[in-house]
Amino acid sequence: MSLQPKKNTKDGQPTWGERDRLSVLNTDTRRLSAGAKVSGEALYSMDQRPEGMLFGRLVCVPVATAEFTLDLEPALAMDGVEGAIVLRKDKTLYNGQAVAAVAARTPELAEDAARAVKLEIKPLPWAVTAEQAMAERAPQVLGRRPNYGPRGRGDGTTGDEEETMLALEGAAYRVESEYHVPVQHHCSLETHGVVADYDGGEEATIYASTQSVFGIPGSAAREMDLSRKNVRCVVEHMGGGFGSKFSMDVAGKAACALAKETGRPVYVFNDREQEFQTSGNRSGSTQRIQAGVDEEGKLVAMHSEMEKLGGLGPGPGTRQPYIYDVAESFTREHSIHTNTDASRAMRAPGHPQVSFAMESTIDQLAYEAGIDLVEFRKLNLSDPVYHRQLDRVAREIGWADHPHKSAPGTGDGWTAEGIGFGVTIWGGGGYAGCGANVRIERDGGVISSIGVQDLGTGVRTLVAMIPAEEFGLTVEDVDARIGDSHLPQGVSSGGSVTTGSVSPVVKSAAWNARLAFAEHLAPILSCEPGNVTFADGKVFDRASPDRGLSWQDACAALPTEGLTANGEFVDDLQASGVHGAQAARVRVDLKTGQLTVLKMVAIQDSGLVLNPLTWRSQVNGAMIQALGQALLEERCMDPDLGLQINPNFGDYKIPGSLEIPELVAIIDEEDTRQAVIGVGEPPVIPGVGAIANALQNACDVRITSLPLTPDKILSAIASQS
Amino acid sequence: MTRDHSSDPEPKSLSRRSFLKGAGGAAASGVFVGELATGAKPVEPTRCLSSEETLEGDVEVTFHLNGESIAVTVEPRTTLLSAMRDRIGHTAAKSVCEQGNCGACTVLLDDEPVYSCLTLAVKADGREVRTAGGLAEGGELSPVQAAMVDRDGMMCGFCTPGLVMSVTACLEKNPRADEAEVRQACSGNLCRCGTYPHVFQAALDAGRKMVASSNSGSGSAGGGR
Numbered sequence: 001m002s003l004q005p006k007k008n009t010k011d012g013q014p015t016w017g018e019r020d021r022l023s024v025l026n027t028d029t030r031r032l033s034a035g036a037k038v039s040g041e042a043l044y045s046m047d048q049r050p051e052g053m054l055f056g057r058l059v060c061v062p063v064a065t066a067e068f069t070l071d072l073e074p075a076l077a078m079d080g081v082e083g084a085i086v087l088r089k090d091k092t093l094y095n096g097q098a099v100a101a102v103a104a105r106t107p108e109l110a111e112d113a114a115r116a117v118k119l120e121i122k123p124l125p126w127a128v129t130a131e132q133a134m135a136e137r138a139p140q141v142l143g144r145r146p147n148y149g150p151r152g153r154g155d156g157t158t159g160d161e162e163e164t165m166l167a168l169e170g171a172a173y174r175v176e177s178e179y180h181v182p183v184q185h186h187c188s189l190e191t192h193g194v195v196a197d198y199d200g201g202e203e204a205t206i207y208a209s210t211q212s213v214f215g216i217p218g219s220a221a222r223e224m225d226l227s228r229k230n231v232r233c234v235v236e237h238m239g240g241g242f243g244s245k246f247s248m249d250v251a252g253k254a255a256c257a258l259a260k261e262t263g264r265p266v267y268v269f270n271d272r273e274q275e276f277q278t279s280g281n282r283s284g285s286t287q288r289i290q291a292g293v294d295e296e297g298k299l300v301a302m303h304s305e306m307e308k309l310g311g312l313g314p315g316p317g318t319r320q321p322y323i324y325d326v327a328e329s330f331t332r333e334h335s336i337h338t339n340t341d342a343s344r345a346m347r348a349p350g351h352p353q354v355s356f357a358m359e360s361t362i363d364q365l366a367y368e369a370g371i372d373l374v375e376f377r378k379l380n381l382s383d384p385v386y387h388r389q390l391d392r393v394a395r396e397i398g399w400a401d402h403p404h405k406s407a408p409g410t411g412d413g414w415t416a417e418g419i420g421f422g423v424t425i426w427g428g429g430g431y432a433g434c435g436a437n438v439r440i441e442r443d444g445g446v447i448s449s450i451g452v453q454d455l456g457t458g459v460r461t462l463v464a465m466i467p468a469e470e471f472g473l474t475v476e477d478v479d480a481r482i483g484d485s486h487l488p489q490g491v492s493s494g495g496s497v498t499t500g501s502v503s504p505v506v507k508s509a510a511w512n513a514r515l516a517f518a519e520h521l522a523p524i525l526s527c528e529p530g531n532v533t534f535a536d537g538k539v540f541d542r543a544s545p546d547r548g549l550s551w552q553d554a555c556a557a558l559p560t561e562g563l564t565a566n567g568e569f570v571d572d573l574q575a576s577g578v579h580g581a582q583a584a585r586v587r588v589d590l591k592t593g594q595l596t597v598l599k600m601v602a603i604q605d606s607g608l609v610l611n612p613l614t615w616r617s618q619v620n621g622a623m624i625q626a627l628g629q630a631l632l633e634e635r636c637m638d639p640d641l642g643l644q645i646n647p648n649f650g651d652y653k654i655p656g657s658l659e660i661p662e663l664v665a666i667i668d669e670e671d672t673r674q675a676v677i678g679v680g681e682p683p684v685i686p687g688v689g690a691i692a693n694a695l696q697n698a699c700d701v702r703i704t705s706l707p708l709t710p711d712k713i714l715s716a717i718a719s720q721s
Numbered sequence: 722m723t724r725d726h727s728s729d730p731e732p733k734s735l736s737r738r739s740f741l742k743g744a745g746g747a748a749a750s751g752v753f754v755g756e757l758a759t760g761a762k763p764v765e766p767t768r769c770l771s772s773e774e775t776l777e778g779d780v781e782v783t784f785h786l787n788g789e790s791i792a793v794t795v796e797p798r799t800t801l802l803s804a805m806r807d808r809i810g811h812t813a814a815k816s817v818c819e820q821g822n823c824g825a826c827t828v829l830l831d832d833e834p835v836y837s838c839l840t841l842a843v844k845a846d847g848r849e850v851r852t853a854g855g856l857a858e859g860g861e862l863s864p865v866q867a868a869m870v871d872r873d874g875m876m877c878g879f880c881t882p883g884l885v886m887s888v889t890a891c892l893e894k895n896p897r898a899d900e901a902e903v904r905q906a907c908s909g910n911l912c913r914c915g916t917y918p919h920v921f922q923a924a925l926d927a928g929r930k931m932v933a934s935s936n937s938g939s940g941s942a943g944g945g946r
Contacts, residue, residue, distance in 0.1 A: 034870040035862060037878035038885050040813020040853035047812035055807065107807050108796050187913045189817045189825060189879035239815070239879030240913055272818045456877025456914050613873045621876060621915025649822035649911060657907040660917040 014504075014511035014570055016608050016674050017469075024469040028613035032461045032480055033237065033454070042237045046190050046269055048207040050197040054082050056258050056268035057110040058251060059100035059117045060278075061092040064126035064339040064642030065141070068092065070100055071118035080105040081113045083262040087254060091124065093141065093312055094341045095643050096277030101254035103266050126339040126642040130286065130309055133338045141312065141337045151335040152308070154317015154350070159330035167301035167328040171292025173368035179357040180705040182634035183284040183309055185276055186346055187654050190239025192279050193269025194252035196220065200263030203230040208252055209269075211241040212492035213453045217485050219248050223256035235453045235483040243345035244280040246492060276647035280344030281635060283308050283315030287357045291326070297369045299326040299380045304357075306333045313342030318350030322358040323425050324380045339642065340635075345494055347622070348426070348681040352629055352688045356706065359422045359689025363696060372405045373421055373697070386423055389581035389603045389668060393421070396601040396664055397583035408700035416588045417598075418698025421581065422686025428606070428678035429576025430500025432569035435488030438467050438509040440517060441562040444552040446471065448510070449481040452490025452502050457680060458614030459498055463506055465610060470510035472535035473551060488566075496678030500574035503610060503676045509567025516565055521554055575675035579668075580604040582623065582686040584661075586694040588701075593714030595695055597627055597661040600687060605671035606679050612667060619665035619683045626687025628655045631707050776843060784845040786811060787855025795842045801835075801850065802826045804842035813854035813882050817911075824910030827883040828852050834890040836909075853882035856889065864930045865889045868923035876914035884910045888924045896931035898924070 019026055036042035061068055068091070072084040083103040092099065102113040126141075127133040133147040141147055150156045168174060188209075195207040206220045216233035224231070238245075248256070255268035270279060286309075291302040299321070308315030314335045321329050366376035374394050378387045394400070402419050403409060409416055436450040448467045454460040464478035471477075481487055491501040517539075518532035525532060525548065527541035540548025549557075585599045600623045609615045632653040636646045646652040665683075688706070696702045701716040776797040782804065783792045793808045802819070805811040805828075814837050817825035821839040828837045829851040837850075856863035862870065865888050875881040884907060891898050891906030898906070903924040907917070 030870055031873055031875065033878070034873070034875060035866075037875050037881045038853060038862065038866040038869045039857055040882040042878055043812065044815075044879065046816065047806075049810045049812070106796070106799075107803055108798060189815070189823070189877065189911070189913050191817075237878060240877040242913070272820070272822075456875075458876075614876075617873050617876055617914075617916060617919060620918050624915030624917065625913075648820060649818050650820065654911055654913060655915070655917075656911055657904040657917050657921075660904075660921075663918050 014507050014573065016507070016573065019608065022469060024465050024475060025610050026608060026612065029461060029465055029475055029611050031458055031614060032464055032475065044190055044237045044239050045195060045207040045209040045235060046193060046239070048195040048197070050195065050265040053195065053265040053267055054103040054105060054258070054262060055107040055110040056101050056103040056255055056266045057114040058098040058254060058268065058270070058274060059102065059114045059119060060096045060098050060274060061119065061121060062095065063121060063123045064095050064128050065124045066092050067122045067124065068099060069120045072100060074118055075102050075113040075116040078109070078113055078116060080109040082264065083258050084113070084117065085254065085257045085261060087250060094278070094339050096274055098250045098254065098278065101258055101268060103258040103262055128339050128637045128642050129639045130307065130336045130338065132639050133336050141339050147337045149334055152310070152314030152317045154319055155314065155333045155335060157330065157332045158319060159328070161303070161330045164301050164303050164328045164330035168290055168292045168303060171300050172295045173365060174290065174292040175361060175364040175368060176290045177361065177364065177704050179287040179289065179360065181285045181353045181356060182706060183340070183343070184282040184346070184629055184633045185635060185652060186242040186244040186280065188240035188242060188244060191270040191272065191275040192245060192249040192251050194248055194255040195265060195267045196255040196259035197265045198224065198259035198263065202226060204232070204259065206231060206233045206252070206256070208233055208235060208248060209238045209245060210235055210248070211245045211453060211455060211494060213451050213483060213485050213490055215246060215492060216248055220252070220256050223253055224260045233485040238453060238455060241455050241493070242347045243349060243494060246494065249279065272649065273647045276652065277644055278341050280341060280346070281311070282346035282349070283310040283343035283353070285309060285315070285353045287354070289320065289357055289361050291361050291365060293365050293369055297366070297371045297376055297379050299324060299365070301328045302326045303330050306331070308333065308335045309338065310335055310343040311338055311340035315343050316345070316350030318354050320354055320358060322354045323423055324358065324362065325382050340637065347625065347684045351685045352626065355422060355424070355685045356688045356692060359686065360692055360702070360704065363420065363693045364702065367407055370406050374399060377421060377423065381423065383579065385579040385605060386581060388670060389579060390421065390423070392603050392666060393581045393583040393601045396666070397585050397599060399583070404697050408697050411588065411590050411699050414590055416590055416698040418586055418588070418694040418696065420584050420690040420693025420695070420697055422690040422693070424580040424582070424682045424685040426496060426578045426682035427576040428496045428500060428578050428682065430491070430497050430502070430504065430574045430678070433489065434491050434501050434505045434569065436502070436505040436509045436567040437488055437564055438506070438513040438567070439562055439564040440513055440555060440558065442555055442558045442560060444555040446473065446478045447481060448478050448506060449487045450490050450502055450506060451482065451484050451487035452498060453483050453493060455493050457498065457618060458611055459502055461614065462499065462503055462610050466503060466506045467510040467513070470514050470534070471551070473537060496680040496682070499610070499676050499678045500576070504570045504573035505567040507567065507573055508570050509565050512567065513563060513565035516563055520563070521557065524557055525549070573675055575607050575673050575677050578605050578677055578682050580682050580686065582683070582690050584687060584690040584694045586691060586698055588695060588698045588713065590699060590717055593710035593712070593717065595631060595708055595710070595713060597631070597659070597691060599662040599664070600627070600690070601664040601666065602683050603666040603668050604679060604683055605668035607671060607673040607675045607677040609667050610676055615667065615679055616665045618679050620663045622683035623663055623687050624655050624660060625684050627659065627661070627691065629706065630688045630691040631659070631709070634707050780843055782842050782846045784847065785849045787851055793842070797841070797843055799842045800838050801828070801840040801842045801845045802837035805837065805852070811852065811854060813852040815879050815882060817879065822911070823880070824887060825880050825883040827886040827910065829886055829890055832890070832893065834887055851886070853885045856885070863889065864927040865892060865924065868927040868930070869920065872919045872923040872926065874920040874923040875916055880910060880912040880916070884912065884920055888920070888927070892924065892928050892931055896928045896935070898928055900925060
């Protein structure tokens, strides 16, 4: 049945329906791929093994910046080495930059071959730290442009500096601090890379670890000199991206070029060291903040200057005073460039950095003014949603019984406990551009298709849940097909837009399919199409629910080709604009400086939460990542060697099982919007500031430089007494 | 493609392909993934390595992978992880750090959890290797796996097979393990998405289920053995 169903005016536009009447949506639902993931059957891009596949390996220049010459012949002369290519001829600009790649029959041979490539390096003067970049006669890492200046979208100044300084002078209480946030890493467990499945013909399939299925075929086609329409990208599963995986990257480029050269499938994935050195990062920053409040505690002025450390890139442009209301605010933002790979979007790019500095400023001002930390925030946040959310997390963290509400504690000489808060903001809406179709087959099968990738957020499950709700089926009854550029257009997963972009289109397709099916079944059920009801695996006339057909029998009435309906973006099904608040409770060992996070609480308004189970997973995960930023994570560059000294999980610490506090993720049920909103980014923002604030609240130690390591805490405690 | 071997830049004496002491099977031609179907052939297990011989060139290793006897040709330096993933095409264990930092490659070697990225394939000769791919029985997920599904103990899932194996090893030793013991058992596994809280819940659920089913005498409390 080929149909674009007639618009049924009676049914109007699709809506999600009342929450208490939903049976699949808004209900904890097991992730569709869960069984495959726990049994190792889920095939990630890195797991693809097309027949005849060669193993590729990048040849990287192991100094900060260099001129070099390459000779591939020694590699090509080796047994089992099937191809070698040059990726770059110009001087390298950061440590680990790939300049060539080889392909061989085994990974070991590929490693040997990469070593065998004759690479002669002439190191050039470098600047890998902000200090080096700002030094006199520092090498200009971008060539003709100076290392310091307004570069990115947010750079330059905003506000009136003179007015702000005047207002500051008039403030009743003032604070001033300089904050340092180091460069941090995405640490996706599956590294960047591609398996390019190619046999020398006109077509190729690219298995990429990507956040953008539809961004790959064009790039791959260019590398392989194929027609774009003959290049397909497949991402059955991918092992995390967090903002770093929008392009094929150099590994993908190498895989495509080697596949083209050898006429064979080629695998190229970064190793972990390459991943740390070359695959993007969260920009660091230095922020100098002066802020003041009046007698009542209202923010009257804030002067903030920020230097972003985005390596070769500019870093994102998030500004102070971030979420808070400030009467007079001035900002100046610049970038400092270094010989390190450019920063990339990383889960809420730019936000945790400014949030950390702002939330720290807020607490210092509250203590100056002697006002309860929660009340002080409410005083300076006009949006009432924050007020109820702050109250909620305060209740959950035990604020009422906490002894240090408006002045820091000191502890008992051995340990000290403190509580800190932070708030967050995000958009999270979707946009038009996706396609989707829902197909009902004669044997009762339902196939819901959209090419979008699932980064682990659970979008695959939503793609099945939505039609299941529409047809009165269970999620297991629906076959969700995603992660394939041959399916209807998906969206790149950045900015938390995936749920808001995908869900309305799938809903529309399911809605259209239901209307068309109802029209087809109406004569059989002897009722009006508008009265055909789908519920509990049955189809019936609303007037006589006892009679009717099973779903299977109803589908058997379809023509051989079944029924397919397309979806379109329905703006009202999604919304944008979220708030959130978080609280952290920490314990500090005053003798060792060890900070333990005991508990974190997050609340978030997310409109209609389609799958609360995976929502909680994401919010928990965001708090854990914030904990990592607060306590553990820092890219360490050795200025004398020009190298990162911790490009591995042994030395670059991310949170492990022993660091995980009690976590409470709360859906803000007072948000009654009947629209979906993405959740990925906002909950990663406020935890960093909340933990730093909890440290000060515990023992009157303010550390302004992340991460909050025991050595910093201990020396701060020591200098205090 | 034939290459002139005489220009191999790696002098024989320094070869990483022949550094290991031990005994192995006869040298065979290298197996690459294109030959997966024929490269992995079920055979009877061979003897374990003695420590007397020097291994050189290609080595045939035989081990039980999830109960099936597998013969595979590797180099002495090939890791168990690479033997599984890159020779046999068994990709349940994931390759993440390749230096024993993250646990994504965790397998049970004779019931002990090990990092397969730090275990040489030749060291698995004659031994029993279990991965997340071998826990289900008769198509039914093991208690640990089922609980991970129910609790959403995963997001991207790349760390999941390793965590499943660490939790399985922990509960096979002590199904009554409390959360502190579960955390300790998982302390060699990194997850970037932040699934830990749900993994802990799942482990405790699974332990309770294993205790209950062993009390009821069904005998399937062994997590898939």
